[in-house]
Amino acid sequence: MKRLLAAVSSAAILSAAMLVPAPAVADSSQVTQIALLQGPPVIPGHPLSPILDRGTGLPIGGSSALTAGSSQRAALAAEEGWRRAYEGLPTQVQQAVPPHLRPPEPAAPAEVTVVPVQEPSPAPEPPRCYNCVAITYDDGPVPGTTERLLDTLKRKGVHATFFVVGQNVHAHPEILRRIRDEGHTIGNHSYSHPDLARQADGTIAAQLDDTNAALSRHGGITPRWVRPPYGSYDSRVAAAAGARGMALAIWDVDTADWQHRNTATTCQRAVAGAREGSVILMHDIHEPTVAAAECIIDGLRAKGLRPVGLDEMIKRPDTGHVYRRAD
Template identity: 45%
Template sequence: MSVRPGRRTAVGRFRTAVGALVVALAAGAAVTLPAAEAQAAGPRAAKVVYLTFDDGPSPAYTPKVLATLARYGVRATFFEIGQNVAAHPSVTKQVARAGHSVQNHTWSHPDLRRLSASALNAQLADTDRAVRAQTGRTPSCLRPPYGSVNSTVRSKAAALGKQVVLWSVDPADWSRPGTAAITSRVLDNVRPGSVILLHDGGGDRGQTVAALPSIISTLKARGYGFAALCG
């Protein structure tokens, strides 16, 4: 199918805006797509959000998350812990085969600001190797545990060719506040361009799994689309 020159330009500007989104997230900002870029990309592209899942892969919960994403035709980004990838390699492979983005969330979930240079490097490089072995791709983004980041962490990430990606909507699902609370905290705070922080690993994620269908279906009903970061 041919694409009109004006439409191709609009799509290009939208992709540039998404790149700017990742950079803004590296600074820890709550961000949305610039209005001009969103309008140029069209009303559907203007309302895009990014579902992200931390601390997996989990053999108990990641497949359930994947099943829901598949049911609604949604792509997401999974920030995975290296030691979990090593323990459950087939689950990481399943995430990648489903078309989702698999990114670096360190090897063992430490506060990277407190590590020596060599230990920090090992946390990122070891996770890269584990993910690459299952997906065939080296992660291009890093999500620091706890959102803890400083100039050293940014420099090391940049040296490894990575963007630092945080989030703009956090329902604190890790604390298991209840399915209804997780759902309402996301839906009440989401905006075009929001990066939503959820968890598929690190504990009992049954509430997150239960909240996901309502989150996705409601956002779709509001006219939102979904995309993966760093993919």
């Protein structure tokens, strides 16, 4: 019992010292008595020791302070009481309290930063399509050649681009849907293949609109690209495409496949002329062109190039812009 009392005394003195440094509380016997009157013994660090009020040096809340549920509230109440008591002390006495026993600073109110409302910034540029090349085929879809070309592309795991003629779409909608289902890019190549730069404004509009209507009706497709027949366009054609959410796709590699109709020549021109970002022009209505597809794909890959659909190579075309290549 003597040892216990000694422990109680020293703990009580310690508690009292937190309030007013010695010699204000010098009579340890008084404190001991108070501690004994108030409740269970105070043994610092013992799990059953009550939490002392730093302000009074007495246990907080009697036995209830021992329950786990209230211990946190009690600790907060003790901290608040101690802070109030500390703040009421003369400055010299405050300074005499060892720093580690002073009450913690009350939490500063969270700083509120007002962020001005900003205009939505334009979406970042899509990443460059590394080593990409677009192989493109005009004038279909037609039975036979277009279908054999699709077979080769599927076998080689390549997406190409098909610039379709509106009247052929009406004639062979099932081939259009196969092109769509196999993941190729589909573009508008006018309705009946006139030289658009030589047409009246109304005809240009009708050639684009009728083809878009056919694509929508037969395939649910809204194209983003126009390839004007013969690559012939003027500012009116570009503006008409732009007004319909489309860009013009010309080319930088012309295989002239429709002139020579030679498989080896078509392959050689396509592969030799291609570099990253190139657009290669061919026609899927000529058998020698279809026969060159495998040679072209292998040749491009041997150069480290990757044949892709135009939609993959140029992900967000500027409407009304004329593209000869990806850049």
